[in-house]
Amino acid sequence: xxxxxxxxxxxxxxxxxxxxxxxxxxxxxxxxxxxxxxxxxxxxxxxxxxxxxxxxxxxxxxxxxxxxxxxxxxxxxxxxxxxxxxxxxxxxxxxxxxxxxxxxxxxxxxxxxxxxxxxxxxxxxxxxxxxxxxxxxxxxxxxxxxxxxxxxxxxxxxxxxxxxxxxxxxxxxxxxxxxxxxxxxxxxxxxxxxxxxxxxxxxxxxxxxxxxxxxxxxxxxxxxxxxxxxxxxxxxxxxxxxxxxxxxxxxxxxxxxxxxxxxxxxxxxxxxxxxxxxxxxxxxxxxxxxxxxxxxxxxxxxxxxxxxxxxxxxxxxxxxxxxxxxxxxxxxxxxxxxxxxxxxxxxxxxxxxxxxxxxxxxxxxxxxxxxxxxxxxxxxxxxxxxxxxxxxxxxxxxxxx
Numbered sequence: 001x002x003x004x005x006x007x008x009x010x011x012x013x014x015x016x017x018x019x020x021x022x023x024x025x026x027x028x029x030x031x032x033x034x035x036x037x038x039x040x041x042x043x044x045x046x047x048x049x050x051x052x053x054x055x056x057x058x059x060x061x062x063x064x065x066x067x068x069x070x071x072x073x074x075x076x077x078x079x080x081x082x083x084x085x086x087x088x089x090x091x092x093x094x095x096x097x098x099x100x101x102x103x104x105x106x107x108x109x110x111x112x113x114x115x116x117x118x119x120x121x122x123x124x125x126x127x128x129x130x131x132x133x134x135x136x137x138x139x140x141x142x143x144x145x146x147x148x149x150x151x152x153x154x155x156x157x158x159x160x161x162x163x164x165x166x167x168x169x170x171x172x173x174x175x176x177x178x179x180x181x182x183x184x185x186x187x188x189x190x191x192x193x194x195x196x197x198x199x200x201x202x203x204x205x206x207x208x209x210x211x212x213x214x215x216x217x218x219x220x221x222x223x224x225x226x227x228x229x230x231x232x233x234x235x236x237x238x239x240x241x242x243x244x245x246x247x248x249x250x251x252x253x254x255x256x257x258x259x260x261x262x263x264x265x266x267x268x269x270x271x272x273x274x275x276x277x278x279x280x281x282x283x284x285x286x287x288x289x290x291x292x293x294x295x296x297x298x299x300x301x302x303x304x305x306x307x308x309x310x311x312x313x314x315x316x317x318x319x320x321x322x323x324x325x326x327x328x329x330x331x332x333x334x335x336x337x338x339x340x341x342x343x344x345x346x347x348x349x350x351x352x353x354x355x356x357x358x359x360x361x362x363x364x365x366x367x368x369x370x371x372x373x374x375x376x377x378x379x380x381x382x383x384x385x386x387x388x389x390x391x392x393x394x395x396x397x398x399x400x401x
Contacts, residue, residue: 043089113169294335316346324350
């Protein structure tokens with residue numbers, strides 16, 4: 001983060017140390033610049049003081065109190081221009097502090113171009129650049145052997161390092177903007193991922209709760225044991241949904257408090273988690289669920305590919321709950337194909353059409369998963385199959401470790 005716009009708060013001790021270190025260096029250098037003025041004529045005081053102040057402004061970390069970098073730079077540049085026009089001492093004394101003030105103005109110009117925000121940079125940067133370009137006039141306007149030609153030549157020579165300093169500032173400003181855009185894009189991507197996680201995990205549990213409540217309304221509530229079992233299942237599903245939401249909120253808070261670019265990863269699941277997922281689905285569904293998980297398939301894919309495969313099964317089972325309540329059997333398969341790709345398949349026998357009265361809307365889960373599978377070089381298909389509906393995902397050997 002830029003020193004000139006450093007926020008205040010927790011975790012800023014390194015920044016405070018940098019401020020103190022810059023202040024010490026600025027004080028020592030300003031003292032060294034002013035030292036020759038103590039043994040020089042009184043007319044040497046103005047160029048010495050202006051050079052020392054400009055050097056301090058160029059080195060300090062801004063803001064200092066309520067004074068921003070833009071205000072400090074504009075004040076130093078105006079003071080330098082006033083000294084150019086108002087100095088009437090011996091011309092030779094100017095040359096003693098000329099290199100220090102020139103270097104300070106160039107550093108200040110680079111910082112202004114890089115850090116000063118918005119419309120203010122359009123005023124402060126030209127003012128600082130003009131002070132550096134016109135600095136030779138402090139000598140050429142008062143030396144007996146120089147005139148207009150020498151003044152123009154000196155300004156033209158000073159124009160080159162000024163252009164270099166401004167160019168460096170523009171380049172670094174572009175890099176800073178690119179970095180900020182990259183951080184914003186990464187955070188936006190993470191928020192979209194969190195929204196997808198909420199859809200995948202919370203919607204799965206909430207759908208089970210809704211179906212259990214609907215089944216309770218249609219069933220016989222006289223059996224206390226059955227009622228207690230139903231309430232336990234609803235409670236467990238609700239706790240899992242709350243736990244998922246807590247994890248998502250914690251991930252977002254951690255991302256906001258981080259100082260590096262990459263957002264923290266959310267929890268990743270794998271094919272080894274399918275038995276637990278199928279078990280939870282079986283406990284809250286009427287349909288019989290059969291899982292076929294080949295021994296050698298778990299742990300074969302990369303973590304991202306395994307998480308995607310898990311989410312395909314999760315989304316497919318959630319859709320069975322929502323739209324295929326007539327299903328009597330659901331088959332979940334995860335294994336290797338003949339060409340060593342990994343296949344994940346969820347098939348039900350409820351028929352291709354959703355029963356009347358099912359929940360409307362949704363449909364974004366498989367669409368988002370299709371993008372993730374395609375990014376991994378795989379394919380995702382969903383449609384009628386035999387007497388039911390099938391979701392089939394293929395992840396190629398390129399995704400295998």
